[in-house]
Amino acid sequence: MTETYRGAAAVAHETQLIARIAEGDRRAFEELYTLYHRRMARFLTRLTRRYELAEEVINDTFWVVWRKAGDFRGDSQPSTWILGIAYRKARSAFRSAARLAERDLETATEALTSEAPANSEELRDWLGQALQQLPVEQRMAVELCYELGYSCEEIGTIMDCPPNTVKTRLFHARAKLQKLLPQLATPQADIARENQQS
Amino acid sequence: MMTQTRNDHEECWLQLPWLATGRLSPGERAAAEEHVRGCTACAAELERQRLVCAALREPERVTHAPGPSFRKLLERIDAAGAAPAPEPVPDLGAHRAARTRRLRPAAAWRPPGLAWAATFVFALGVGMLAPTFYRWSQPAYSTYTRAAPAPAGVLHIAFERSLAVGDVEQLLRAAGARIVEGPDRNGIFGVAPAEESTDAGAITPRMRALAARLGSDARVRWLQPLPATAAEPGADRTAAPH
Numbered sequence: 001m002t003e004t005y006r007g008a009a010a011v012a013h014e015t016q017l018i019a020r021i022a023e024g025d026r027r028a029f030e031e032l033y034t035l036y037h038r039r040m041a042r043f044l045t046r047l048t049r050r051y052e053l054a055e056e057v058i059n060d061t062f063w064v065v066w067r068k069a070g071d072f073r074g075d076s077q078p079s080t081w082i083l084g085i086a087y088r089k090a091r092s093a094f095r096s097a098a099r100l101a102e103r104d105l106e107t108a109t110e111a112l113t114s115e116a117p118a119n120s121e122e123l124r125d126w127l128g129q130a131l132q133q134l135p136v137e138q139r140m141a142v143e144l145c146y147e148l149g150y151s152c153e154e155i156g157t158i159m160d161c162p163p164n165t166v167k168t169r170l171f172h173a174r175a176k177l178q179k180l181l182p183q184l185a186t187p188q189a190d191i192a193r194e195n196q197q198s
Numbered sequence: 199m200m201t202q203t204r205n206d207h208e209e210c211w212l213q214l215p216w217l218a219t220g221r222l223s224p225g226e227r228a229a230a231e232e233h234v235r236g237c238t239a240c241a242a243e244l245e246r247q248r249l250v251c252a253a254l255r256e257p258e259r260v261t262h263a264p265g266p267s268f269r270k271l272l273e274r275i276d277a278a279g280a281a282p283a284p285e286p287v288p289d290l291g292a293h294r295a296a297r298t299r300r301l302r303p304a305a306a307w308r309p310p311g312l313a314w315a316a317t318f319v320f321a322l323g324v325g326m327l328a329p330t331f332y333r334w335s336q337p338a339y340s341t342y343t344r345a346a347p348a349p350a351g352v353l354h355i356a357f358e359r360s361l362a363v364g365d366v367e368q369l370l371r372a373a374g375a376r377i378v379e380g381p382d383r384n385g386i387f388g389v390a391p392a393e394e395s396t397d398a399g400a401i402t403p404r405m406r407a408l409a410a411r412l413g414s415d416a417r418v419r420w421l422q423p424l425p426a427t428a429a430e431p432g433a434d435r436t437a438a439p440h
Contacts, residue, residue: 030268033264033268034264034268037262037267037268038262038264041262041264042262045262045363046363049362049364050363051363051366051381051385052359052381052385055381058267059267059270059271059274062271063271063275066271066275123249124253124254124256125364127253127254128364142254143254145215145216145219145221146215146218146219146251146254146255149219149220149221151221151222152213152216152221167213170212170215171211171212178246
């Protein structure tokens with residue numbers, strides 16, 4: 001699978017920012033923070049459904065980035081390094097806050113709705129609710145793959161697990177989402193068409 | 199066409215999310231697409247994967263402003279960096295020696311220049327610590343009413359802390375509002391009427407109507423009062439805090 005999701009120029013720039021942060025450059029720190037805040041806020045808010053918890057995870061992540069920037073040697077992409085920290089912080093925050101209990105995949109769960117989504121916006125809302133039913137590892141794999149567009153290997157680096165584990169987590173997540181949203185099993189042609197047009 | 203095996207199907211099935219997002223290598227992609235062309239189950243699943251991908255990548259309805267969060271993080275960094283050094287252990291031997299010197303005036307004498315230098319250092323220390331003492335004298339909490347005034351065309355609002363993101367979105371959609379600022383360190387957002395430019399300047403009737411709708415919602419913890427005008431007496435009642 002491909003290894004270069006973000007352009008080489010972006011990777012070089014972010015690597016340079018991290019080097020400047022290691023020297024205590026706050027402008028570089030603010031630039032990197034702003035770059036990542038938007039994409040992290042989006043998927044963390046969907047994961048947690050709480051603004052304040054998402055913000056807490058982002059700041060805990062960048063607290064580590066500020067303190068450990070000198071340890072970053074460029075062995076991985078800056079984004080996989082930062083999101084790897086975010087993943088560990090998020091997992092810890094979810095569990096300590098008891099907002100996400102590990103759920104048994106074998107537990108039968110009823111579908112969230114029997115109606116067909118009227119549009120892709122409604123489908124996204126339902127997906128957001130369905131994601132809440134997944135264990136945090138599966139939820140993160142879904143977000144990193146579908147929303148942030150990382151490859152299987154990159155997700156493995158972020159989540160510190162082999163690529164086959166990533167595939168398995170996503171396999172279970174897909175099965176669970178189809179159980180929760182039977183509409184996914186028979187996607188509406190008009191929604192697919194609408195998405196293709198947009 | 200190559201012969202498809204059960205292993206091909208299973209491998210392709212696992213790779214479909216990345217086929218949908220375009221993150222397979224050229225070789226993997228060619229093999230997966232070859233399989234999908236001859237497998238109706240994988241073709242249908244690929245369609246579903248594209249649907250999920252498109253739904254999750256739709257443009258955001260809520261914009262998150264990083265400024266307040268970043269300032270909060272800088273305060274944390276500054277606080278950690280400016281942590282006071284551990285207090286020195288009192289040197290009882292030196293204390294006893296000083297006491298002995300006080301009892302012997304000749305031994306207690308110090309050159310005047312050194313005394314002036316000590317006084318100067320002490321005064322400098324007091325001057326540097328004054329802002330810290332002032333901060334300590336301030337209450338350790340902040341209230342919504344101490345928030346910076348909203349710019350023209352923006353209404354400051356705080357939701358119930360326990361309110362889920364989806365509920366906030368639904369509340370704002372129902373009221374016809376959109377978020378244009380925040381949240382700041384106190385959880386205050388800036389909202390504006392959905393179909394109005396924030397640089398409109400004056401407080402428009404649409405904004406007053408919006409304040410009334412939001413003010414009547416029990417899930418709104420605090421809403422910045424709008425100033426009443428002669429033409430609209432009692433307009434600020436719409437923004438009574440809960």
